[in-house]
Amino acid sequence: MARERAMVPKAEFGSYYGQPIIKAPIWHEPHMPLYLYLGGLSGACGLAAAVEELRAGPGGPPATVARLAAAAAAAAGAGFLVAELGRPERFLNMLRVFKPTSPMSVGSWVLAAHGGATALAAGSAVTGLLPAAGRLAALASGLTGPVMSTYTAVLVADTAVPAWHEARRELPFLFAGSALAGAGAVGIVSGLARPETAVPGRRMAALGAAVETVASTVMERRLGTLADPYRQDGMMRAGRLLTAAGGVLAALAGLPAGPRGGSRRGQGIVPAGRGPAGGWPGSAGRASAGGPVRAARAAVAAARSGYAGARTASRPGLRELAGVAAAAALTAGAVCTRFGVLRAGRASAADPAYIVGPQRERLAARRAAEAARTPGDGGRTAGDGGRTAGDGDRPAGGSG
């Protein structure tokens, strides 16, 4: 189908002075893409915290950094979401109603639940108060987290923007992979203090990057020329490269079973009882951004001594450097991808050819099917044809 579409010349259809037919998304940069990134990150961190709680069992150490990262990302994301509104003071109008037909309404409630659960879990981990409630909240964030990371794909896909609506199958996987990779990056960086705890971070990072890469590849193939806005967007391309590179680096960093690579019992995906300072991808990004290897090693060593406190700071190995580079690349990749998705959506909405071409094909196919039927049931079946035209199983049909 992609091949058929590729042969449709854009100029074949008329337009009104080349003007857009639909309105492009008006959401702003950096608010909207950062909300997408932070919400995804928070969801994956909440999920990781919950899985760690389950593995540790009752009374086990809380997955402190995962809890903290989930709460901080949710809070920051919510801030960007509110700032994005035309009337921020009316944000709470979102919570006046629950509308299942609106992914944004569903998402507001998910964000409220997830934000509340992660805040409680993080608060409990930091203060040591209400450990049982904190654990319950962390477990709850394992339910809200995956929804938090993927609902935004439904949010953008439920629009008339062709590059978004037609990508409704792959976008959730793209966002899920990106969220996992971002959370993996947090795990890797916080694992600097205790290398053995970086193992789950590296795995999440590598697997997440793989999911994201496969999803975007499948999407571009299935959508044919409708995916051109993705292919042509620099942010999207940068995101793909960074994600792939970060994923490979994360996998490489985990390859050799070095002396410190053994599996020690104890802490969660990230070290228990550590402050959030260990978990921030941004610091990793600065530490490793293109500097000479020596500077990077020094920075990592400094970071390690900072996190590890009493532990002696030693020169970091290549594996750790690769891990930090992977974390930086994955974080940058996840952010770039979200910017790319927004920009590709805008470009897709701006060009009437993406709307007129596929819709005319769809119309022609339906009329041909109608003509082939007996005249008696023409009216009713035409309606059914219309209803199924946009169904989830129909590839690259062009959206409304």
Next chain:
Amino acid sequence: MSERMGFFTDTSVCIGCKACEVACKEWNDVPDDGFVFRATSYDNTGALGASTWRHVAFIENGDGWLMSSDVCKHCTDAACLDVCPTGALFRTEFDTVVVQSDVCNGCGYCVPACPYGVIDRREGDGRAWKCTMCYDRLRGGLEPACAKACPTDSIQFGPLDELRERAAARVAGLHAAGRTEARLYGEDPADGVGGDGAFFLLMAEPETYGLPPDPVVTTRDLPAMWRWAAAAALSMVGVTVLATAGRRR
């Protein structure tokens, strides 16, 4: 409550006087939308938007003119209304679609959701605006300002059923007179948006006027979209369990 009211815009008799645009602005107190020379024939308005609720399109096509007064379609299955998270957009007793400006928080979701590119957020105001089909006039028993002002009855207002009959007769008449390019747009309740409350008689392909040939309300695919999202969410759980596996217990 009352029967469904709508617009039938017969573009074959539109003379491009823009009386509808002016009447709409006057009655609804819509702010100006900029004064620019666009070099698109006599169209200096451009497109429907937050401050343009009627828009007259002009196409000079060699042998003559095409003119058409565009408006919100007041869809049967309205995407803008479906996706609005605050309930600001609602369906009135006349089966029209209206924004409550005191509820809208300017989230902007309705803007890319509309398959016709009608509704938009007004800069500086932060809220979404579009045609109300003069909800206030309707409640007062009056016809919308644009239909009232239209000197050629290109814009006709009335019960939708009645308008559909009138439109079918009109298109049959035009066909009989040899104008086979005449066609109805948005009148079919079986189309992708369940039919438009404001439909048109066009004299060319819809895209010539900037209209989508086969608009679809994307919320139709919502169950499928949530299923894909659920699959992705489950795969996240799988990856996370895998990532933490084999380290303890």
